[in-house]
Amino acid sequence: MLPVLPALRELLPGGLQRGSVVAAGDCSLLCLVLAAGASIAGGWCAIAGLPDLGVVAAADAGLDPGRLLLIADPGEGWPQVVASLLDGCELVLLRPPARPSAQVRRRLEAVARRHGGVLVVAGDWDGAQCRLIVARQEWTGIGSGHGRLRARLVQVVADGRGAAARPRARWLWLPGPDGAVAVVATGIGGLGIGGLAGRDGETGGVASPWRGMSAG
Amino acid sequence: MSKARGAPRRVLAVWCPDWSPDVPDAGPEARAFEQVVAAVAEFCPRVEVVRPGICAIGAGGPARYFGGEEALARKITDAVAALGIVCRAGVADGLFAAQLAARAPPRDPAGASAGTGTPGVIVTPGVIVTPGATPAFLAPYPVSVLGVPVLADLLPRLGIRTLGDFARLPVADAANRFGVPGARAHRLARGLDPRPLTPRQPSADLSVHIDFDPPAGQAEPVVFAAKALAGRMQAGLAARGLACVRVQVQATCADGRDITRLWRHDGLLSALAVAERVRWQLDSWRASQDAGRSDAGRSDPERSGPGKRDPGEASPAGGIIRLRLVPDQLVRDEGRQLGLWGDAVISDRVARAATRVQAMLGHEAVMRPVLAGGRDPAEQVTLVPFGDSRAPLLPAGRPWPGRIPAPAPATVYPVPLAARVTDDAGDAVTVTGRAEASAPPARLSAGGGPWLTVTAWAGPWPVSERWWAAASARRRARFQLVTGDGNAWLAAVQDGRWLIEASYDLTVDATASC
Numbered sequence: 001m002l003p004v005l006p007a008l009r010e011l012l013p014g015g016l017q018r019g020s021v022v023a024a025g026d027c028s029l030l031c032l033v034l035a036a037g038a039s040i041a042g043g044w045c046a047i048a049g050l051p052d053l054g055v056v057a058a059a060d061a062g063l064d065p066g067r068l069l070l071i072a073d074p075g076e077g078w079p080q081v082v083a084s085l086l087d088g089c090e091l092v093l094l095r096p097p098a099r100p101s102a103q104v105r106r107r108l109e110a111v112a113r114r115h116g117g118v119l120v121v122a123g124d125w126d127g128a129q130c131r132l133i134v135a136r137q138e139w140t141g142i143g144s145g146h147g148r149l150r151a152r153l154v155q156v157v158a159d160g161r162g163a164a165a166r167p168r169a170r171w172l173w174l175p176g177p178d179g180a181v182a183v184v185a186t187g188i189g190g191l192g193i194g195g196l197a198g199r200d201g202e203t204g205g206v207a208s209p210w211r212g213m214s215a216g
Numbered sequence: 217m218s219k220a221r222g223a224p225r226r227v228l229a230v231w232c233p234d235w236s237p238d239v240p241d242a243g244p245e246a247r248a249f250e251q252v253v254a255a256v257a258e259f260c261p262r263v264e265v266v267r268p269g270i271c272a273i274g275a276g277g278p279a280r281y282f283g284g285e286e287a288l289a290r291k292i293t294d295a296v297a298a299l300g301i302v303c304r305a306g307v308a309d310g311l312f313a314a315q316l317a318a319r320a321p322p323r324d325p326a327g328a329s330a331g332t333g334t335p336g337v338i339v340t341p342g343v344i345v346t347p348g349a350t351p352a353f354l355a356p357y358p359v360s361v362l363g364v365p366v367l368a369d370l371l372p373r374l375g376i377r378t379l380g381d382f383a384r385l386p387v388a389d390a391a392n393r394f395g396v397p398g399a400r401a402h403r404l405a406r407g408l409d410p411r412p413l414t415p416r417q418p419s420a421d422l423s424v425h426i427d428f429d430p431p432a433g434q435a436e437p438v439v440f441a442a443k444a445l446a447g448r449m450q451a452g453l454a455a456r457g458l459a460c461v462r463v464q465v466q467a468t469c470a471d472g473r474d475i476t477r478l479w480r481h482d483g484l485l486s487a488l489a490v491a492e493r494v495r496w497q498l499d500s501w502r503a504s505q506d507a508g509r510s511d512a513g514r515s516d517p518e519r520s521g522p523g524k525r526d527p528g529e530a531s532p533a534g535g536i537i538r539l540r541l542v543p544d545q546l547v548r549d550e551g552r553q554l555g556l557w558g559d560a561v562i563s564d565r566v567a568r569a570a571t572r573v574q575a576m577l578g579h580e581a582v583m584r585p586v587l588a589g590g591r592d593p594a595e596q597v598t599l600v601p602f603g604d605s606r607a608p609l610l611p612a613g614r615p616w617p618g619r620i621p622a623p624a625p626a627t628v629y630p631v632p633l634a635a636r637v638t639d640d641a642g643d644a645v646t647v648t649g650r651a652e653a654s655a656p657p658a659r660l661s662a663g664g665g666p667w668l669t670v671t672a673w674a675g676p677w678p679v680s681e682r683w684w685a686a687a688s689a690r691r692r693a694r695f696q697l698v699t700g701d702g703n704a705w706l707a708a709v710q711d712g713r714w715l716i717e718a719s720y721d722l723t724v725d726a727t728a729s730c
Contacts, residue, residue: 029626029721044566054718055585055597056624069570069602070583081573088569137702139720142672145656148621149674149696149704149720175623 002090002118004037005062007181011158011170012130019113022120023128029057029174030134030156031122033181035091036062038118043090048074048082050095050122060179079104086117095122130160135169151177153184226347228275229314230256230292232303235269252303255295259288270315275307285344306342309350310409316354316361317343350407355380362401367394379405423542424449431470431535438467438536439495446490449541460543465494470534475501478544480603490541492568496575570602587612591619591679593628593706593718618679620694625706625718632715633663635707647693647709651678660699662716668699676709
């Protein structure tokens with residue numbers, strides 16, 4: 001297993017299964033946070049197909065820029081590039097330039113299993129062992145003409161196959177006020193969101209935890 | 217040796233002003249200078265690279281062969297100019313004077329022939345100082361050209377401003393007063409050489425090769441031999457205390473064709489890693505051969521038979537008869553000290569993967585980020601190709617007042633997206649010279665995308681950067697905007713136009729789809 005940040009441990013118990021594929025939706029910061037655990041543990045990460053990535057945000061999320069390879073444009077032969085990267089890096093974050101065929105998907109899944117690397121896909125991937133999506137989000141600290149962006153509350157829902165089959169939802173600071181990811185403490189704004197959002201599978205009726213928070 | 221002992225040799229120096237003196241020795245600029253060295257080596261194989269930008273050859277023999285020093289200088293400058301590189305050549309007694317002659321400002325040729333210039337100086341694309349005239353040529357130069365900071369500071373305060381003044385001091389006094397560096401500088405000022413020219417050993421001397429008889433039809437035996445060969449090359453370099461920046465792998469086929477490619481080495485590749493690069497080179501060449509052959513087979517049906525042969529079975533060009541490893545750009549091996557901890561050590565596994573991707577996509581395709589300073593999100597990262605080392609453009613760890621506070625945006629557009637921002641009435645929002653918004657922003661369209669409702673905003677925050685330099689001066693007013701879809705944007709108004717500099721989350725595709 002590859003470790004994940006403490007804030008994600010409830011969503012991904014045990015971490016990321018080596019040799020697996022994780023689909024992380026379109027939220028680029030969520031992908032970065034997934035990769036940060038492996039980077040902090042001393043592993044190398046490669047990011048392919050995200051030419052506009054904010055490296056400062058990645059560093060704030062916990063990725064070590066010294067152990068990061070950026071391949072802005074993996075080009076036509078991207079499956080070969082990703083296979084080579086999986087050979088050298090613990091974790092490869094990929095946004096596929098095109099929708100992969102079933103054959104390409106199976107080949108890359110086999111490469112990941114052989115080398116024990118984790119492929120995190122920014123976007124969707126049929127047959128991913130684990131899926132994470134951002135269900136809701138709201139920024140705090142900014143008003144109408146005053147304040148500034150300070151932090152964002154997001155509700156992340158994780159589901160997957162096998163042991164990860166039951167959907168789990170958690171409220172996270174993504175990013176928190178210092179750029180890092182953190183679990184939202186229970187009881188913010190007088191609402192026991194830990195009691196509501198904390199129950200497994202309850203993704204629908206979660207009350208907004210930032211009610212009553214003052215902007216800024 | 218016909219010359220008097222200690223008399224400096226005639227030296228021709230080639231100076232290319234495009235390379236600045238502070239170029240690092242092993243960087244890409246140094247690599248680019250290799251083509252100049254190669255052009256000069258056509259005239260005389262023993263080229264000394266003083267630094268990237270300046271190289272020198274002993275002028276005696278080549279000048280006799282090419283019909284005089286002036287003709288030689290002209291031929292060399294023409295050859296380098298044919299590469300599209302500006303260069304000048306100078307000839308004088310000794311390397312120091314030759315460098316100055318190459319860099320001497322071109323004087324009016326008519327004036328020189330009329331004898332108004334320094335006697336004994338002939339003007340060409342550079343300057344040619346006739347034998348024996350070097351002390352007179354050097355005399356007017358300020359002492360700072362000696363490149364000894366202590367003397368450059370001290371001598372003018374003693375009233376010695378030019379090399380001529382310095383050369384007039386008695387030798388013993390100069391050595392007594394200024395020590396070894398002073399004695400060395402005094403020899404330079406008198407037009408003598410502090411040390412003889414040490415031409416770079418031709419790289420071929422350190423190259424190693426192995427012959428295959430019968431020709432190796434498959435890649436495996438060649439790769440296996442390459443491992444032992446690389447070990448021999450490494451041992452040969454280590455015995456001289458050298459390391460090479462690049463290694464050239466040259467495989468010769470039975471039909472006489474050469475497969476040549478340069479690989480970055482930096483003294484870090486193990487024998488196994490060199491062998492692996494030989495395999496990649498043979499694989500890619502074989503793939504291109506097979507592709508070419510099947511194309512040819514389509515046009516010529518008779519040749520379609522061999523085109524279907526298993527590519528791993530036999531080499532198309534009759535097998536490899538010789539494999540040769542040539543160390544390139546030799547540098548002194550200074551070893552590598554790894555950090556005790558906290559240092560990002562690149563393991564062989566990662567380096568192999570990165571180099572392999574570079575072989576597929578090109579050197580610049582695999583980047584490593586270095587955090588830098590700056591106010592813009594885009595400025596705060598410098599990307600360095602894997603294998604190179606480069607300092608960030610702007611130093612990190614300084615305060616940079618006015619930079620956007622944390623959290624940092626997750627998507628930074630290298631070229632800002634054009635955007636449109638309107639108020640409730642549908643009029644474009646503008647910012648006054650006193651940094652006040654004309655109206656609260658209500659709707660945003662980023663990069664030609666659909667209109668999004670602005671639910672929260674902050675700004676404008678004015679930034680006026682580098683107002684003292686007209687070319688890079690920039691005045692911007694920044695806003696943070698949160699839109700109805702939950703995304704947050706870093707926008708700016710510059711010259712009346714709205715730009716999206718960064719987005720706090722979504723990627724480009726997502727903006728197009730939502």
